[in-house]
Amino acid sequence: MSRRDGERTGAGVPLPLMVPAALAVAFLVLPLAGLLVRAPWSGLGAQLTAPGVGSALRLSLVSATAATAVSLVLGVPLAWVLARSRIRGRAVLRALVTVPLVLPPVVGGVALFLVLGRQGVVGSWLDETFGVTIPFTTTAVVIAQTFVAMPFLVVSVEGALRAADARFEDVAATLGADRWTTFRRVTLPMVAPGVAAGAVLCWARALGEFGATITFAGNFPGTTQTMPVAVYLALQREPEAAVALSLVLLAVSLATLLLLRDRWLGRAAA
């Protein structure tokens, strides 16, 4: 009861925590305020209806959502393997799959070329066998975003799995459920909030992805030009346009995250 009261009035936060927390808020929020102050409000309509803005925004939303879907399908099983299985070299595996977190995304883009490019190990085979080339296509955008964003989902789901009580799974096993059924019916529902939070992180990272995308997918309006790429190029010629585009991206991602939180994530991810 007393904890609730504390939450409501804001009391009970010790000063040594309050001061740095307030500084952190200022540090994170002031640059956004700077964008709002510098925004070319009077010319905003013209900036936002400029050709290419709509298609860049649509491409960003579609590709980030696709990258999140791919990350869920592949990343949740990987997180389970990292958290629950007893395969050898798990620690090394975990370090390897989180490398994209620290790799400069531009280098990630070059690495994707070396595997999936026309001259790449897998890419040249695809080209010769099926006549398919990946770079400079929307598929390449999704691949680049997935490469950079999936580790966020994996790390977050693995954390949820480790925190979840494994005894429920043991009980399910003693009641005759095989491991696949246990995973579907017991484990997954138990870590659902962690999966949702990881998916949101992954989506947000994919939406903001720039370096790997512009390297591996290039930049072509309608096909591969996402919002961050459009912002970077606008910055070269017309900083006001870049600020306007950033505001759109900001508004859309804030709205989406708030909506998701209220609709599906409940308090777990708040």
Added chain:
Amino acid sequence: MRRQAPLALLGCALLLVGCGGSDGRSSTLTVFTAASLTDVFAQLGEELEEQRPGLDVRFTVAGSSTLAAQLVQGAPADVFASADERQMAVVTDEGLADDPTVFAANVLTIAVPEGNPAGVTGLADLAREELAVALCAPEVPCGAAAERLLVTAGVEARPDTFEADARAALTKVELGEVDAALVYVTDAAGRPDAVDAVEIPQADAAVNEYSVAVLTDAPDPDAARAFVELLLSADGRRLLADAGFRQP
């Protein structure tokens, strides 16, 4: 995003270093230079350091538009060398420099992977549907030049990607991911082992002029003027010519 944050940090670091000189005789000259000048300027810097013991010449390398934006935001520097006049104008219009000198010119060429596997012979090939082609984005100087050149030649190019700068376009050629890219003559000349260049007869339709200026608030105006003099000297001209630059 990709470039500005690290460069801003570098700028801060340079400022700290500049203030840290203790014996009063050592000093730092900071040169903001367009990426295409990197190699020539590095040699000139070494030459100037030999002439002036105690002087440390440092370079901040980026696209001209990024550099101009940083200077307008107050980045400390002594010399600015821009790859096109528009970006130099951004700096002089703010009163940060006056009297820029045009010292070199650059034209475009078609860079192709070594051996020219797609058999590119001229600008008209950039319109071939089956080729993967990279151009610079129209927002950056080499893209603006490419646009002018293609319009003059009456070629409707079918690019697969608009790259953020000439070096990025060249990288795609080196990796063999595109069959042709329009880049500066000097970019292609700098990588003779990795790419071949197909000369463009109409290249004179789009000439980029490089200009240099000492900044008004240069911390070391004396060394800054010495650097510009060296650049304009016979030595400087020879180095520029060797790298593929034209005389203005």
